[in-house]
Amino acid sequence: MNTTDPTDPLSWQPASRREWLGLAVLVLPTLLLALDMTVLHLAAPQLSADLQPSSAELLWILDIYGFMVAGFLIPMGTLGDRIGRRRLLLVGALAFGLASIGAAFATSSGMLIATRALLGVAGATLMPSTLSLIRNMFHVPHERTLAITIWMTGFIVGTAIGPLIGGIVLEFFWWGAVFLLAVPVMALLLLAGPVLLPEFRDEQAGRLDFPSALLCVSALLLVIFGLKDVARNGFSLVAIGAAVLGCVVAAAFVRRQRRLADPMLDMALFRRRTFTVSVIAMLMSILALSGAWLMIFQYLQGVMGLSALAAGFVMLPSAVLQTIASLLVPRMSRWLQPSWFVSGGLSMAVAGFAVLVLLEGGSGIVVMVLGTTLLGVGIMPMMILGTDLVISSVPAEKAGAAAATSETATELGMAMGIALIGSVGAAVYRGHMAEQMPVGLDAQQVDIATDTLGGALAVVAQLPPDIAEPLLAVVQSAFAEALHVNVLIGGAIMAATAILTAVCLREVRVSPGGH
Numbered sequence: 001m002n003t004t005d006p007t008d009p010l011s012w013q014p015a016s017r018r019e020w021l022g023l024a025v026l027v028l029p030t031l032l033l034a035l036d037m038t039v040l041h042l043a044a045p046q047l048s049a050d051l052q053p054s055s056a057e058l059l060w061i062l063d064i065y066g067f068m069v070a071g072f073l074i075p076m077g078t079l080g081d082r083i084g085r086r087r088l089l090l091v092g093a094l095a096f097g098l099a100s101i102g103a104a105f106a107t108s109s110g111m112l113i114a115t116r117a118l119l120g121v122a123g124a125t126l127m128p129s130t131l132s133l134i135r136n137m138f139h140v141p142h143e144r145t146l147a148i149t150i151w152m153t154g155f156i157v158g159t160a161i162g163p164l165i166g167g168i169v170l171e172f173f174w175w176g177a178v179f180l181l182a183v184p185v186m187a188l189l190l191l192a193g194p195v196l197l198p199e200f201r202d203e204q205a206g207r208l209d210f211p212s213a214l215l216c217v218s219a220l221l222l223v224i225f226g227l228k229d230v231a232r233n234g235f236s237l238v239a240i241g242a243a244v245l246g247c248v249v250a251a252a253f254v255r256r257q258r259r260l261a262d263p264m265l266d267m268a269l270f271r272r273r274t275f276t277v278s279v280i281a282m283l284m285s286i287l288a289l290s291g292a293w294l295m296i297f298q299y300l301q302g303v304m305g306l307s308a309l310a311a312g313f314v315m316l317p318s319a320v321l322q323t324i325a326s327l328l329v330p331r332m333s334r335w336l337q338p339s340w341f342v343s344g345g346l347s348m349a350v351a352g353f354a355v356l357v358l359l360e361g362g363s364g365i366v367v368m369v370l371g372t373t374l375l376g377v378g379i380m381p382m383m384i385l386g387t388d389l390v391i392s393s394v395p396a397e398k399a400g401a402a403a404a405t406s407e408t409a410t411e412l413g414m415a416m417g418i419a420l421i422g423s424v425g426a427a428v429y430r431g432h433m434a435e436q437m438p439v440g441l442d443a444q445q446v447d448i449a450t451d452t453l454g455g456a457l458a459v460v461a462q463l464p465p466d467i468a469e470p471l472l473a474v475v476q477s478a479f480a481e482a483l484h485v486n487v488l489i490g491g492a493i494m495a496a497t498a499i500l501t502a503v504c505l506r507e508v509r510v511s512p513g514g515h
Contacts (some may be wrong), residue, residue, distance in 0.1 A: 006417035019137045022196040025189060026130040027154040032185045034158025035165060036178075043166065044324050046175035053109035060113050063228060068120025069127075070411040071221040075213040076121075077404020078264045082208055084201040085129045085136070090193050092125025097186035104176035114291040131403035136200040146330040153295050156323050212264035215253035220408065222246030227419035234423065265401055266473055273392040277400065277504040278386045279409045281497050285382050286348065286413030288493035289375065291421025292353070292486045296372065299483055302453045302477045304365065317369050322376035329384045338389065339505035342381045346498035349378030353491030357484050382501070389508065415457065421489050425482040428437075429453070432478035438470040453479050 040062065048058060080088040099118040106112035134151060138144035154467040169177050226243030229236065270276045300311040333341060352374030358367050390406045433450040441449065441459070449471065451454040456475040460468045 001106055014140055014143060016387055018196060021192075022137060022198075023134065023150060025192045025196050026133060028185050028189055029089075029096075029126045030130060030151055030154035031158040032182055033126065034155045035162045035181065040178060040244070043170060043175040043178050046170060047112070049107070050175060051109050051112065053112075057109040057113065061109065061116060064113055065120040065123070066411070066415075067221055067224055067228075068117050068121045070224050070408065070415070071217040072124035073128060073404045073408045073411065074216050074220075074265055075208075076124045076212045076400070077407075078401045079208055080125070080129050080132060081398065081401055084199045085133050085200045086193060086197045088125050089129035089133070089197070090190060090426075091130065092122045093186045093189045093193070096122035096126065097190075100179045100182040100186070104179040108174070124269045127407050128404040131387070131391060133197060133200065133407070135403070137198065141392070142330060142334050144392065145333055145384065145388050149326050149330050149384050152384055152387065153323055153326050156319060156326065156455050159319070160301060174184070174271060179448060182264055207299060209256075209260060209262075212253060212256055212260070215249055215256065216264065219246050219250035219253055222249060224415050227415040230419040234426070251378075254275060259488070265405070269394055269398065269405070272393050273504065274389050277500065278389040279405055281501050282386045282390075282406060283341070283409040283413040283416075284497040284500070285379060285386075286410045286494055287417040287421070288353075288490040288497070289349075289379060290414045290417030291425070292356070292483070292490045294418055295425055295479075295483050295486055296356075296368070298402075298453055299359070299479060300368065303456055303479050304368075311370075314365060315372060318372040318376040320375050322380060322409050325377040326380045326384060329381055333381075333385060334380055337506075338385055338508045339502050342505065343498040343502035345378045345381035346494055346501065347378070349375050350491050350495045350498065352376075352378060353487045353494060356487045359480060359483065382497075389505075416491075421486050424489060425486040426452075428474060428485045429478045429482040433474065434480050436465065436474045436478065438474060440467040441471070449475065 014419075022328045032384070044058065044062065045055075047061070053061060076088065076092075096119060099115050099122055103112055103115035103119060106115055130151065131148075134144065134147050138147045165181070166178055169181070171429055222242045223246035226241075226246060229239035229242065233239070254267065257265055257267050297311065299317075300306050306314065352371045355367060355371035355374060358364070359371075389408055391402045394402045430450050433456070437446055437450070445459050445463075449459045453475065460472050460475065463471065
């Protein structure tokens with residue numbers, strides 16, 4: 001374990017073999033959580049046939065995990081600062097493994113929803129703990145940047161191989177087996193963690209303030225629920241009311257933190273310009289990306305007519321080059337100014353959005369590969385250096401809260417992108433369909449085809465060729481137009497983020513050992 005003083009650059013020592021082996025242990029839950037995000041959607045048809053959930057229950061099965069992760073990130077991050085990051089990580093790993101077994105053998109929809117909720121709470125302990133431990137294990141700047149890069153590469157690899165691993169598991173086993181993937185990973189973490197991972201805690205921290213935790217969880221759950229409801233059902237009183245109430249509760253949370261002598265989340269962190277700008281920039285980047293990314297997968301299968309496997313192969317070049325680019329970020333960050341490196345990468349992502357505007361109808365695989373590759377590669381300096389800047393700009397004892405704030409920003413950005421930009425795309429699709437709808441369809445078919453791409457394709461499959469072909473052409477044109485609008489909005493947000501980082505991170509300098 002490093003015994004260097006993290007506040008004294010002169011005492012920084014290179015990480016030993018133990019720290020690098022410990023990093024390998026920390027990557028495991030990261031890879032697993034990314035993989036988990038993709039495999040459950042593949043298992044949805046099988047678990048639906050087995051448990052026969054209602055449509056509302058199926059949505060809760062899919063969504064409750066993300067709700068709980070987003071809601072509990074900040075409380076769990078600050079709890080780790082108080083009781084010890086390693087202890088929280090190991091307790092979370094045990095809980096995640098047990099909840100995974102419960103989910104795998106769930107006998108009803110209610111039981112699966114409950115175990116998925118427990119998985120979300122346990123998952124919220126893993127991410128801030130791993131990232132804050134990296135902050136305390138690697139003190140030399142360029143080593144810490146490399147460690148964060150390897151940590152984040154776990155996300156990329158997990159997301160890329162998720163559909164492949166899930167498909168193989170579901171080919172030979174029942175749907176519950178996708179949850180059992182977590183058990184050996186968590187077992188390895190429990191065995192290796194006490195040996196390879198050091199313990200860190202904030203010795204000055206007081207007791208966790210439970211009213212603050214309740215306010216924080218309630219605010220985030222209400223806001224995320226409102227945004228997701230907008231994405232699914234459009235604007236409604238329930239969705240808007242939940243989001244507004246969430247903002248009111250969040251304001252009460254902030255007010256309480258400012259009054260407490262020992263707050264759960266130290267609002268003084270936001271007075272640090274590097275911290276605040278990095279958090280905002282990460283939120284905006286994910287917001288811009290997620291609004292278009294969801295439609296890209298639908299476009300590949302619904303408009304281009306590719307199978308899920310073929311769509312995965314189309315996205316593979318982007319994932320591979322993203323991984324390679326991420327591994328180059330630490331070396332390049334040692335001689336490039338962070339503001340220019342990050343804003344330059346975001347400008348590349350803007351170019352990716354511009355390329356995707358060229359997509360037309362059911363053709364353009366080369367355009368899709370080029371656009372998604374520019375997006376994926378361009379976003380990496382922001383995500384790696386942004387994360388590094390967030391956790392390195394605060395005192396080491398506050399790393400858990402900082403890591404949790406960073407993760408919460410990305411969760412909020414994802415929810416906002418899908419809800420807000422996704423809603424605009426859905427409105428454009430419906431408007432185009434209403435204007436161009438071919439004759440020969442009854443009222444029910446028109447309503448279904450106008451509502452969603454999936455519904456439209458189901459209607460096309462039921463119609464005779466003379467009506468199906470013109471309807472398919474209209475559907476492809478409408479969804480292409482919706483995608484164009486979404487990527488233009490995403491590009492504008494990404495361009496604004498590039499300007500923000502170029503201007504506001506100018507004072508962050510490249511140090512002799514890194515940035």
